[in-house]
Amino acid sequence: MSAPSHFECHLTPRYTDLDTWRHVNNSRIYQLHQEARILAQIDLLGKDAWFSDTVRLRPLRSITQYRQVSWYASDLTARLTYLGCDQHSYRVRNELYQNGELVGTQDCLIGGYENGHRVELPQATHELIQQLSGENPESLPEARYLSLLDRVEGFPVHQQLTPRYADLDADSQRSEAALARYIEQARFGGIRQLDLQGLGILIASADISFAHFQPGWPPVDLASGISHIGNTSFVFTACVRAKGEVQAAANSVMVVIDQQSGRPAPIPAQLRESLQAWHIGGV
Template sequence: MKTQPWQRDPEAYDFQFTITPLFFHLDVERHVNNVAVQSFHTEGRLRYLMNVSGADGIWCSDQVLLRPRRTVTQFLEETHYLTDVQCAVKLVAVDKDSCRFVIALFQNGECTSVQDCLMGAWRDGQWQPLPASLFDTLSARLGEVPELAPWPDFEAGPEADQGYPCRTPLEPRFIDQDTDRRLGELTIARYLEQSRVSSLDAMRLPGLGLLVARIDIHYLDWPAPLHSASLATGIAGFGNSSFRVHSGARVNDVLVGVCESVMVLMNREQRRPTPIDAAMRDAMAGSLVAG
């Protein structure tokens, strides 16, 4: 999935605000962590929706929950601490069952990441039509639709993780719940990050690092309460200097999210991609997705 030229232009968006990275957003690479970047995109859609339709039913609801069905986040540049980030949001599609946003982040005049997000309404354990009032409000706001890239060819069903060979148990925490006492969106992203990290030790060698180029998440369930969790991961394929990781997270033995991450092997000194050699491929052979 490639970014379109207009997505890198802040003037192409309908709604903008500034957000400040905090120190605890940093990871061991000393730039803003990928889930923290995703949290900025989440904040963008939330503020847009509150701006056009008010807070009621958007950020706190005991009835219909507005939640992402799928997000594809592309990381174009590193996001750094101590410099404000401009968050830009554009509504690009509305239908009876979903709405689609593009959210971009800009820092120091550069586009650092772009997210495509398909939102839906969740109630009684399944996706529902959008509330009529929200559908009407968003339809009235929808302007000219720009060119959009097709979604990546990565589908996910309720048993998608069965062929992922690396398994890790996880203990849910109180903080994993959101304001609706459901599993939080960013908690799912964090679980999937942990699943990916837990399976890549063979790629962590002196002088080498791993960067995330793209994260494609399908959100499948929003359980409450949280009793148990488990993670599953597998390598889905290698390129020259990149590889694809498939991850799944289960809560209460239900698959809540599945993810494809495109990772790039980097030479730390040169800050450039470096080839994945035969020894690394052999070391990861046991982690390949079955089938």
């Protein structure tokens, strides 16, 4: 089998992608990774591959690494690699570069859905991606945080969020981007309650597992808690529950930083105490 094939494109951050720190918001970075994946899908499978009325390609899991902040008024280059493929799923890795520097990566495992249920990849899709993929990619780390979801009722932070029409995608399903935003909101619902004592917080990585993409209008429950506390970082474990069932769940590594230097800073005793009060156990 030949070396894995690459797809490359250029993406432009928008003013509306900026957050209060005046760099590109992490959920918007996630969407840029998604945009690169969709453009690669069109390049490989044809101009109508961005929608489907039969089998729909959706992520089963994504692991996004935020290596550096990204800025407005400077394009990003996306470089996507096909890593592996079987009858049930395929895997890609996307890298984002800005001004020649690697600012982030995303590993994504993608599967097929039809009528809300997992199905095998279409044969033609499987054969095409298999031809482009490398051999035996390194396995994704086990999503051990999923074992914490049986105690979600006891998670210390809960908030309700009302779904919007804008949360639907072109196939009238709850969009991947919306679920990533919900996970972000689940984190922020906890962070905004913390006294950071003049320090800042940045996200280092987000590991999201997707259960399904069924739409719905009843409020969703965003539940979160702390599953690990380190010296300069901590881990939010969060989930999105729709109609009482988990639709997506994630581990997000958050780094405490000195706002002047931009460097990681030790977690102060008072903040550590607050985080420990939200501890839900580890895996």
